[in-house]
Every structure is written in C-alpha cells, then in structure tokens.
Amino acid sequence: MNNQNLAIKIKDLRNRKGYSQEQLAEESKLSLRTIQRIEKGESIPRGDTLIKLTQTLGVTPDDLLEWTDIEDKGYLTLLNLGALTVMIQPMLGIIIPLVMWILKREKIKYVDDTGKKLISFQITWALTLYLVLMIASKGSYLPINFSLLNSFTVLITEFSSIGIFIIFLYIYNLISIIINIKKSQKGLKNKYAPSIPFLK
Template sequence: MDHLNLAQRVKELRTGKGFSQEVLAEISGLSLRTIQRIENNETVPRGDTLKRLAVALNTSPDDIVDWQVQEDQSYLTLMSASALGFLFFPLLGIIIPLTLWILKKDKLKGVNELGKSILNFQISWVLLLFLYYIFIISGMLGLGNIFTKILPNWRFGILTFFIPLICLYLYNIMVTIINTIRIHKHKSFKYVPALRILR
C-alpha cells in the first residue's frame, strides 16, 4: 500500500467516525501535529502510533495498512440491479442493496455514494407505497368521506386501485434498470425523486 492511500485511509476512518483531528488526537493520545502529518502524507504511522490510531478508530492496524481503494464496476452494477428485489417484496429493494453497501462501502470506490443514492430512492419509494396502501385501506374501511368525494365510484373501480400501483412499480423498474445500464457503461447515475435520508 502506498503512503498516499494510507493517509487517505486514516482520514476516511476519522471522518467516518465524525471525529475532528483534535478529537482523534485526544482519543489516541497522539499530538495534533502527528495526526496532521499522517493525514498530509508527511509521515507513516508505525508501531505504537499505528496501534493507538487503530484503537481510537475502532479498527485493526492491518486494516489501516492493508487497505486500498479498489474499483469494481461489476459490483456497482450488481448493487444497482439488486434493488429489483422489490419486485418480490418491497423491503427487499432496501435490504439487498443495504447489505451490499455495508459489506463494501469502505472497500470499493463508488460503493458508498451509489449505495446512499439507491437506499434513499428505495426508502422513498417504499414510503410512498405504504402511504398509498394506507389511503386505499382507509377508504375501504370508510374512514372519512374524502374518498367518495374524490373518487365517487372508487369501490367499484378495481382499476382505481391497480393503475397507481402499476405506475409505482413500473417507475421503480425503469429507474433501476436505466441506472444499472448507465453504471455498467461507466456513466453517472441519478435516482430521483428521493428523500435525503442517508447523506
């Protein structure tokens, strides 16, 4: 592993924990200047310094030293396509990409950004689907006259239930497939609309 990658790794681990350089220095018992020199690639942590950093960052010395950013476009493509799990059960569109994101978010280039985008979109989609079901079930149970005012014959129109549902599913399929193809071709991706739940 080259020294530049090691400096980047220490910085990423620190920011991932939400630590400032000052906080890391305090927790590790190292001087602020030492932390700055490591992150600026002016020195390489070894021995006791490396152990202190690892303990403060809740990782192992090997993880700091051996880590490197790798690129794996096939993994990114797989992660994007995995969101289609929602076709079998809505929450699978969140659970499968979430699992793939957690496994490699600190190991592969692009996984963290892509994972957040997919998860924000899928969580937003599931919330919208959930709200739609509440709307329909509330209407079926006769909770309020709003439904009969908006859709006077909605109880007799099965299409009133299925058309929005089909549109929701088709839109998710379209967004997921288009982005998967774009990722496979090394192009930018865009999962919209989505609430910014994961930043």
Template sequence: MQEQNLGNRVKKLRNIQRISQEFLAEESGLSIRTIQRIEKGETAPNGDTCQKLAVALKVSPNELLEWTAVEDIDFLKKLNLSALTFIFFPILGILVPTLMWVSKKDKIKDIDRIAKEVINFEITWVILFFLIPLFIKPLLFSLIEPILNIINDGSYVNFGYDHWTDAKIIWILMYLANITFIMLNTFRIQDGKKLKYFPSIKFLKMVS
C-alpha cells in the same frame, strides 16, 4: 489486494512527509514490525490501528481508508440491480441492497454513495406505493369531482370511480417506473455517471 492498497498508501504518505518507519512507529504507538508488515501488505490493520496511523500521518481516517477500497463496477451494478427484488415484495427492494452494502462497506469505491441513493429511492418508493393509491388519489378525486360538476352547469356527473381498479393502475405504473429507473441507473454506473433516482427523500445522508 485491500491490504496492499493500504500498505502502499501508508508508505506513500510516510515518504511524502519524509519520516522513517521508526518515527511513524513511535508517533503511532505501534511496533516497527507492525508498520513493516502493513506497508508490505502482509496484514490488515483493525480500526484502532488505522486510527493511530491516520493521526500519526496527519490525515483523516476516511482519507486513509478510502485507498483500501478497490474498484468493482460489477458489484456496484449487482447492488443496484438487487433492488429489483421489490418485484417479489416491496420491502425486499430495501433489504437486499442494504445487506449487500453492509457486506462490502469500506471495501469498494463509491459503494456508500451508490447504496444510499438506491436505498433512499426504494424507501421513498415503498412509502408512495402504499400512500398514493390508498389516500392521495381518492382525496384528489374528491376535490376535482365537485369542480367538474359545477362546470357541467350543476348537473351531477357520475364518474363511476372504482377505487381499487384505479389503485391497481397506479401500482402497475409505479412498478414500471421503478424497474425503469433501476435499469437506466445500472447503465449509468457502467459509464461512471451520477445516478438519477426521482423522487428520493434523503433518509440516508450523503457524506462528501
């Protein structure tokens, strides 16, 4: 299927430019037989061959290759849902989607965009998972407590702060938020809508 999509794309671009297979073979440095086999979907050209074809057809390699990708909404949903493995161990929410992405990279439409958004969110989540309960929350509390004591006419207020109990509450809320985002965005993939993950630091850059 992938080979046929590329073959159709090459043939279409060649016809648009009104050039023969012989001319394309000469311009790309490939044999006529190779051009014929590609257009018939009998062979899958490697990266170097695709590069030569793109130059000869005056298009970018990405523009040529994106036509080899097929739509597979089910796989995209599975990739998104694979982030749920964070439930067993936080880092798995990054590793499993990454492995699925690499295994199908350039073969499925929109896989780069979906994978990068999921992975960016999970990386951000893991960082916050360890930083918020252990550092940010106690720091904020230490700043707020003196202010509340001043408001209370200088009388010391003992809030009975239990660091680890509070950390567990935050972790539970973060787990619920992560699960909620993953499930909601799975429905958005099904409906062909843009994903909404927040917060998300762009560790992996989106390419337009």
C-alpha cells in the same frame, strides 16, 4: 496502499469518530504534528504509532493498511440488481441493497454514494406505494406483504386509476434500476429520483 489513500482513510475514520486532529492526537498519545503529517500523506504510520492510531480509531492495523478504494463495476451492478427484489416484495428492495451497501461501502469506489441514493429511493418508493394502498383501502389495513403480482390482480379485478398508478410505480422503479445499471457499467455515478435523502 499509497500515502494519499492512507491519509484519506485515516481522516475519514477520524471524522467518523467525531474527533478533531487535536482530539485524535490527545486520545492516541501522539503529537499533533504526527497526525497532521499522516493526514497530509507526508508519512506512513508504523510500529507503535500505527498501533496507537488504530486502537484509537477502533480498527486493526491490517484493516487500515489493506484498505483500498478499488473500482468494481460488477459489484455496483449487483447492488443495483439487488433492488429488483422489490418486484417480489417492496421491503426486499430495501433490505438487499442495504446489506450489500453496509458490506462494501468503504471498500469499493461509488458503493457508498450509489447505496445511499438507491436505498433512499427504494424507501421513498415503498412509502409512496403503501400510502397509495392505504388510501385505496381507506386505511383499513397496512399492506406490508403487497407485491407486483397483487398489483396486477388489483388492476385486472378493479381496473381503477389506483391499479394503473401502482403498475406505473413498479414500471418507473424498474426503469430507474435499469438506467442506473447501465451507468454503473460505464463507470458513471448513479442517480435515483425523486427520493427523500434518508441516508446522508
């Protein structure tokens, strides 16, 4: 790991803990100047300094030194593909990407950004679907187990505007995922809209 990547990681970990540089220095029993030099990439913490710093930040020395911001277009593609489980069950379209995001959000470039956008989009999409279904059923039930197959059944048996809208929701979700898979393969940032930013 180069000094700059390490500096970024330490600063990120400090911010996650809610520490200022002064607080980190105080908690780790290191000088403020040492913390500033590490975060500027002017020095690499070693020995006792590394141990004090990692203990305060709640990580192991290996975790800190082995961290790299690698680029993995394959994992980004899989992350987006994980959302296709929405076709089986809407909650899966949230849960699968959420697990994948948690596992690699700090390890792979763009996973944090893509995961937040994708999960927020899928939550917004699921809420819209359930709201439409509750309106259609006049609030008589909460359709948690609804799936794409159910929506085709609704469309065929009732051929209503609700059925058409539900199919449209599924098609829009599918197209959004496909577009973002192609963006990931080209190394571009993903964009999912519209969505409520549940994860920031």
